[in-house]
Amino acid sequence: MTENIGEVREFWDSHPCQSDLSDANDRRIYFDEIERKRYAHEPHIPVIAQFENYHGKDVLEIGCGISTDGLQFARGGACYTGYDLTPAAIATAKERFALYGAAGRFENVNCEHMPAPDESFDHIYSFGVIHHSPNTEAIVAEMYRVLRPGGTFCVMIYNRSSINYYVEIMFLRRLFRYMLLPSFMPKLLSRITGFPEWKLQGHRDVMLSQGALTKEQWISINTDGPDCPLAKVYNRREAGELFHAFQDVRMEAHFFDRTHWPVIGKRLPDGFCQWLGRRWGWHRVVYGTKPLTGAASIGRSSAGRS
Numbered sequence: 165m166t167e168n169i170g171e172v173r174e175f176w177d178s179h180p181c182q183s184d185l186s187d188a189n190d191r192r193i194y195f196d197e198i199e200r201k202r203y204a205h206e207p208h209i210p211v212i213a214q215f216e217n218y219h220g221k222d223v224l225e226i227g228c229g230i231s232t233d234g235l236q237f238a239r240g241g242a243c244y245t246g247y248d249l250t251p252a253a254i255a256t257a258k259e260r261f262a263l264y265g266a267a268g269r270f271e272n273v274n275c276e277h278m279p280a281p282d283e284s285f286d287h288i289y290s291f292g293v294i295h296h297s298p299n300t301e302a303i304v305a306e307m308y309r310v311l312r313p314g315g316t317f318c319v320m321i322y323n324r325s326s327i328n329y330y331v332e333i334m335f336l337r338r339l340f341r342y343m344l345l346p347s348f349m350p351k352l353l354s355r356i357t358g359f360p361e362w363k364l365q366g367h368r369d370v371m372l373s374q375g376a377l378t379k380e381q382w383i384s385i386n387t388d389g390p391d392c393p394l395a396k397v398y399n400r401r402e403a404g405e406l407f408h409a410f411q412d413v414r415m416e417a418h419f420f421d422r423t424h425w426p427v428i429g430k431r432l433p434d435g436f437c438q439w440l441g442r443r444w445g446w447h448r449v450v451y452g453t454k455p456l457t458g459a460a461s462i463g464r465s466s467a468g469r470s
C-alpha cells in the first residue's frame with residue numbers, strides 16, 4: 165500500500181476507469197457503449213446518484229474519471245464541476261462533454277487540496293474514489309469546506325462488511341493464491357473461470373516479485389487489479405468516523421457482482437443478487453449533509469487512516 169499520491173496518479177493515468185469498456189473507433193459510439201455497459205452492470209448508480217435532482221445546483225464530482233456520471237448530472241441541468249487526479253481522465257472527460265455539447269468545468273487536481281473557495285457547492289458526488297487516496301481524511305475535510313451549509317453529498321466507498329471483502333478477497337483468493345504459481349495456471353484458470361488472463365498473470369507476477377504482502381497491500385491488489393497501488397475498505401463504524409462532522413449521515417450497501425462467480429453467477433436469480441447486494445454489497449454508499457450552523461471547517465489529518 166502506498167502513501168505516495170504520485171503512484172496513485174500514475175496508475176489511474178494509465179488505466180482511466182472503464183475506458184476499456186469499448187474499443188469502438190467512432191468516439192460517440194465509444195462513449196455510448198461505455199455508458200450503456202456501466203449502467204447495465206451497476207444499475208444502482210443512477211438510483212443512488214439521482215442525476216435529475218440537481219437542476220440549477222452547483223455539483224462537484226470528486227474523481228470524475230472519464231465522467232460518465234458527470235454527463236448525466238449535466239444532462240439533468242446541474243452546474244457541474246469535475247475534479248480528477250489524472251490528466252488522462254480530465255482530457256477524456258472534456259472531449260466527451262464537447263462531443264455531446266454538455267456544459268461542465270474540469271480541473272486536474274488532487275482533491276486532498278481542492279482549489280475551490282469555501283462554500284462553493286450545493287452537492288458533492290464521488291463514486292469509487294476517496295478510498296484510493298493516501299489521505300482520505302483530507303478529502304473529506306475539503307468536502308466539508310467547499311460544501312455550502314445545508315449542502316449534501318453522496319459518496320461510494322468500498323464496503324468491508326461485504327461478500328467481496330470477507331469471502332472473495334480475504335478467504336477464497338488467499339486460499340487459492342498459490343495455485344497461480346505454475347506458469348501455465350493463469351491461462352488455464354482464465355479458461356475455467358472467465359477471469360481475464362492478464363489479471364491472473366499480473367497477480368502471479370506480484371506474488372513472484374514481492375513475496376509476502378501486508379494485509380493492506382493484499383486488499384489493494386485485489387480490488388482494482390494487480391497493479392492498483394492503494395485501495396481501502398470501510399465498515400459502518402469506520403465510515404461513520406470518516407464523515408463524523410456531517411449530519412444526517414446514512415449508509416446503504418449495493419452491488420453483488422455476479423461476474424465474480426464463475427458458473428453459479430449467471431444462474432442466480434436477479435432478485436437474489438439484488439438482495440445480496442443490499443445486504444453485503446461491495447459498494448458502501450454514504451449520504452450526508454453539512455450542518456447549517458457550526459464549524460466552517462474540520463481538522464485535516466495527514467496521519468489518520470481507517
Ligand SMILES: C[S@@+](CC[C@H](N)C(=O)[O-])C[C@H]1O[C@@H](n2cnc3c(N)ncnc32)[C@H](O)[C@@H]1O
Binds near residue numbers: 173227230
Ligand atoms: C475507480 S476510478 C473512478 C472514476 C469515476 N468516479 C467512475 O466511477 O468511473 C478512481 C478515480 O479517482 C481518481 N482519484 C484518485 N485519487 C484522487 C484524488 N486524491 N483526487 C482526485 N481524484 C482522485 C483517479 O484518478 C480515478 O480517475
